[in-house]
Amino acid sequence: xxxxxxxxxxxxxxxxxxxxxxxxxxxxxxxxxxxxxxxxxxxxxxxxxxxxxxxxxxxxxxxxxxxxxxxxxxxxxxxxxxxxxxxxxxxxxxxxxxxxxxxxxxxxxxxxxxxxxxxxxxxxxxxxxxxxxxxxxxxxxxxxxxxxxxxxxxxxxxxxxxxxxxxxxxxxxxxxxxxxxxxxxxxxxxxxxxxxxxxxxxxxxxxxxxxxxxxxxxxxxxxxxxxxxxxxxxxxxxxxxxxxxxxxxxxxxxxxxxxxxxxxxxxxxxxxxxxxxxxxxxxxxxxxxxxxxxxxxxxxxxxxxxxxxxxxxxxxxxxxxxxxxxxxxxxxxxxxxxxxxxxxxxxxxxxxxxxxxxxxxxxxxxxxxxxxxxxxxxxxxxxxxxxxxxxxxxxxxxxxxxxxxxxxxxxxxxxxxxxxxxxxxxxxxxxxxxxxxxxxxxxxxxxxxxxxxxxxxxxxxxxxxxxxxxxxxxxxxxxxxxxxxxxxxxxxxxxxxxxxxxxxxxxxxxxxxxxxxxxxxxxxxxxxxxxxxxxxxxxxxxxxxxxxxxxxxxxxxxxxxxxxxxxxxxxxxxxxxxxxxxxxxxxxxxxxxxxxxxxxxxxxxxxxxxxxxxxxxxxxxxxxxxxxxxxxxxxxxxxxxxxxxxxxxxxxxxxxxxxxxxxxxxxxxxxxxxxxxxxxxxxxxxxxxxxxxxxxxxxxxxxxxxxxxxxxxxxxxxxxxxxxxxxxxxxxxxxxxxxxxxxxxxxxxxxxxxxxxxxxxxxxxxxxxxxxxxxxxxxxxxxxxxxx
Numbered sequence: 001x002x003x004x005x006x007x008x009x010x011x012x013x014x015x016x017x018x019x020x021x022x023x024x025x026x027x028x029x030x031x032x033x034x035x036x037x038x039x040x041x042x043x044x045x046x047x048x049x050x051x052x053x054x055x056x057x058x059x060x061x062x063x064x065x066x067x068x069x070x071x072x073x074x075x076x077x078x079x080x081x082x083x084x085x086x087x088x089x090x091x092x093x094x095x096x097x098x099x100x101x102x103x104x105x106x107x108x109x110x111x112x113x114x115x116x117x118x119x120x121x122x123x124x125x126x127x128x129x130x131x132x133x134x135x136x137x138x139x140x141x142x143x144x145x146x147x148x149x150x151x152x153x154x155x156x157x158x159x160x161x162x163x164x165x166x167x168x169x170x171x172x173x174x175x176x177x178x179x180x181x182x183x184x185x186x187x188x189x190x191x192x193x194x195x196x197x198x199x200x201x202x203x204x205x206x207x208x209x210x211x212x213x214x215x216x217x218x219x220x221x222x223x224x225x226x227x228x229x230x231x232x233x234x235x236x237x238x239x240x241x242x243x244x245x246x247x248x249x250x251x252x253x254x255x256x257x258x259x260x261x262x263x264x265x266x267x268x269x270x271x272x273x274x275x276x277x278x279x280x281x282x283x284x285x286x287x288x289x290x291x292x293x294x295x296x297x298x299x300x301x302x303x304x305x306x307x308x309x310x311x312x313x314x315x316x317x318x319x320x321x322x323x324x325x326x327x328x329x330x331x332x333x334x335x336x337x338x339x340x341x342x343x344x345x346x347x348x349x350x351x352x353x354x355x356x357x358x359x360x361x362x363x364x365x366x367x368x369x370x371x372x373x374x375x376x377x378x379x380x381x382x383x384x385x386x387x388x389x390x391x392x393x394x395x396x397x398x399x400x401x402x403x404x405x406x407x408x409x410x411x412x413x414x415x416x417x418x419x420x421x422x423x424x425x426x427x428x429x430x431x432x433x434x435x436x437x438x439x440x441x442x443x444x445x446x447x448x449x450x451x452x453x454x455x456x457x458x459x460x461x462x463x464x465x466x467x468x469x470x471x472x473x474x475x476x477x478x479x480x481x482x483x484x485x486x487x488x489x490x491x492x493x494x495x496x497x498x499x500x501x502x503x504x505x506x507x508x509x510x511x512x513x514x515x516x517x518x519x520x521x522x523x524x525x526x527x528x529x530x531x532x533x534x535x536x537x538x539x540x541x542x543x544x545x546x547x548x549x550x551x552x553x554x555x556x557x558x559x560x561x562x563x564x565x566x567x568x569x570x571x572x573x574x575x576x577x578x579x580x581x582x583x584x585x586x587x588x589x590x591x592x593x594x595x596x597x598x599x600x601x602x603x604x605x606x607x608x609x610x611x612x613x614x615x616x617x618x619x620x621x622x623x624x625x626x627x628x629x630x631x632x633x634x635x636x637x638x639x640x641x642x643x644x645x646x647x648x649x650x651x652x653x654x655x656x657x658x659x660x661x662x663x664x665x666x667x668x669x670x671x672x673x674x675x676x677x678x679x680x681x682x683x684x685x686x687x688x689x690x691x692x693x694x695x696x697x698x699x700x701x702x703x704x705x706x707x708x709x710x711x712x713x714x715x716x717x718x719x720x721x722x723x724x725x726x727x728x729x730x731x732x733x734x735x736x737x738x739x740x741x742x743x744x745x746x747x748x749x750x751x752x753x754x755x756x757x758x759x760x761x762x763x764x765x766x767x768x769x770x771x772x773x774x775x776x777x778x779x780x781x782x783x784x785x786x787x788x
Contacts, residue, residue: 029148030754031076033780041068041137042786048073050780054749054757057293057777063413064134066296067310069784071138074290075163078307078751079143080152081286082171083160084691085308089170089177090114091363096156098366105363109373110385111177111395117169120405128407132165135310139163150752152692169405171308172430176399178281179256179431180331183395184623185512187334187388188613190463191620194389195612199225200232204609204622205461206629207499207513211520215446215493216483217505228633234641239611248610250623251602251631252714254725255514256281257497258325259541259718260434261522264491265442269531272734273438276537277314277323278727280720285690285705286751286758289313289729291743293774299413302738304729304745311409314731319416319440321735322425324433327448328497328625329510331432333455333473334393334463335380347392349379350469356383380466388463389616396473398432404451404476405429418445418486425449426479434495440736446493446500447484451476452509459508477507494522496718514625517548518718534742535770537732540718542768544584548716549594551632553577556597559655569675570656573663576676584713586681593675595683595713597662602627604658605634607644681709686723688746688762690753702753705746705762730765733773741773 033050046060046069056073060066074082087093091108093101124132140162153160192201208221258279265271281288289304292312303315314323338348346353357377362370376383380394387393398404408428415421417439425435425447432450457471458464464471483505485493497514525540526532560574573593580590603610606622613620634642638651647654666675666683673682690703712721720726730744744765750757764771 026151026154026754029146029150029154030752031142031146032782034782036783036785037072037141038787039068039072039138039141039784040787041134042784044786046784048782048784050778050782051775052778053291053760053775054755054778054780055291055293055775056782058295060294060296063296063299063410064131066294067131067410068134068138070292070294070305070310071135071163072142072784073138073292074305074307075139075142076146077749077755077757078286078290079160080150081288081751082139082163082167082308083153083158085174086167086170089174090117094363094365096158096366099368102363102365102371106373107385109361109363110375110382111397111400112375112377112382113170113173113400114166116400116405117166117173119402120169121165123403124406128410129165131310131410132168132407136163136165136168155692168309168407171306172405172407173399175306176397176405176431179326179433180329181397181399183332183334183384184621185330186332186461186463187617188621188623189461189511190334190388191613191617192609192622193462195616196609197229197232197235199229200609203227203229203232204606204627204630205511205624206626207511209516209626209629210632211516212499213516213520213523214502215485215495215500216502218502220503221499222503222508223511224629226633228630228637228639230639230641233608233639236608236612236641238645239607247603248614248621249599249603249606249627250621251599251627252716253623253625253627254714254722255328255497255625256326257328257514257720258323259494259496259518259522259720260323260325260436261492261494261526261537261540262323262436262438262444262446263526263532263537264438264444264487267491267526267530267532268734269533271442272736273440273442273444274532274534274537274732274734275321275323275436275438276541276730276732277325277436278541278720278730279314279324280726281728283686283688283724283726283728283746285688285703285747287728287745287747289745291745291749294413301413303731309407311407312412313409314729316733316735316738316741317413317415319735320412320418320421320437321439321733322412322421322435322437323731324435324449325495326497327432327434327450327510328513329432329452330460330508330512331398331453333396333453333460334384334388335378335396336388336463336465337378337383337392337394338465338467339392347378348465348467350467354379393463398451398453398476401451401453401473403429417441418443421445422447422484422486423479426482426484434497434500436493436495438733438735442736443487444491444493445484445486446495448482448509452482452507453477455508459511461511481507490527492523492526494519494526496522512625515548515628515715517546517716518720521545521547521718534732534734534740538730538742538768538770541727541730541732543718544711544713545582546584546591546713546717547582548628549580549591549598550582552594552598552601553580553590555601555635555655556594556659559652559659569663570659572674572676573659576678583711584680584684584717584719585711586679586684586709588680588711589677591680592666592678592683593662596666597659600658600662600665601635601655602631604644604654605631605642608642680711684710684712684722686710686721686726686766689724705759708766710766727765731773739772739774742770743773744768744771
């Protein structure tokens, strides 16, 4: 045999051997679903029986044992997800991914979340700390005994550090940041307040819309000027012609939110009360949630959990069920610091000039030298790395406040009725949420969960100085003063990130509420219905009607009613718009044109506003979630002086021009299909991706869920579904009949791509097919025994 042939065979052997080794490692990294596990610290034996979707039913003697087992199972099935969450929250992603994550880590370190987590753990009540430590011990038992770590760790050649109690708090703080830790609202309005007359700022930042309806506190909003400030608008200088196209107006303004509602026994088929909850978050692989069922002593609690944290987030026990939506309130203030060259390194406070406290932090970077940061603190909190209007600001945020964060949701295992459940929720220091609750006796309720800042002297809308002592946070709103509603006459309660409070409620909770259409539509589908069942509520979760776009449909049809006003291309677009059926279905013709038309109209109408803001801050964007109110007012009344001067106050010309731009943009984006033939599904693909496939597309077929054309929309219909954002779960549950509960979530229980439970729930979620929350047992049993 020739030397060349021998060499070729040797190379082939190495390749085959390498493939075999990799395959062997991947298979070895699949965790066991049956057998016996030694779990030190258990008081007695515990079991985890899995159903056909890999959902564990944990049986233990006491709470700490159950959460010790849950910690082990979280690590077994989702360890890399947990590693990412704690690393991102602490600003340590560069340790995993190298220098490309350095900028994200720099920004994150400013919040000093690891320090906050240490304070929070020390502040926890003893019972919570005990359960947290049991959970942490369960996580570390898996890390310490796993034969081979999950594939992501193998690929990164990374060994996770032991899990700490602080890491579970970092996971909770990551949810704070996702739900209500953004600075952009206050930055945006602070720029507007400097750039625009006050009456114009009020007009552009209302807290109401045509669909708004408060639950308590009267019917009147706090911020609404029904009159268009004509002089203020007309006084704004003209702009160049590029601003309408630079995405500086965000008409969708997608928010991490949700739908939830609860119906009383008076409206259901047999007197059972039911909750429905679908939480809208970033869609990734694996899904953020992990399903679990825990029984210990005389307690039973079940639903979705968050890998890395010891609690059932959403679900029920044997007596009550609950669901969440984001409050979209204001929980972060940017305190403007007064500095002076005469006092270098100091800032003014009510007690005089104070020196900044500085400390250094080290960012370790995979494969490169460490980077050292110097961070500044004030008596109010950390100093931001980004000035606002040329001045430094402090980040004052509930997630970083002493006594504002805890793990009190674990106490929902003790709630026996809606009143007790409300008391637990009002005292839990988690990310503030709307909570709807049902109990087994048919009662229903709504309240707030979390700690809400009690502001003194201001409402938190814009950045201000606290140097004179007149402005402050005086702790949090007392739990007993948080809003609540019990057994309303209508027999149902709905929230969808909308404003739920009228101005008679004594505290200002927020400003930039979500558009109320989703809540309005859900109420519309509930109010004249009786005899409701779980499938009926699921059907509402899947509703895709968008009355919002009907306004723009009529606007476009009116503008193109005169054949001389439009060329052949626009007339074809008019026919497609006229054919739109009012729903955002995959086959809906006209929906792509109307959605793009609304976005571009907002850019054209608010072009001068954006220009005024960008003169002060080039990064300024107008992204008010109740933008629909001033937008419709202006499009209806069409005053002079609002539009770019090139339109010469001719609103009809602007609308037709915007339609023409819309058609051209769709033609360029989808060149294979004429705009009048585009269906909503063609323009609305949903692709759930694993973090690795985003940087290594060749892995997509193994790691990602198959892409699909979806119905639903980003924000203007009940079924929220958009690329990378949508319903992270759907739950319909009656606490008196859990056997009839329905549940969806994308992907599956496991984060391991070779697991049978990596994608086995995906199709049910994608297609909206009713799936029981509890399926038949699969026969897999893990027995956990204490170390003798």
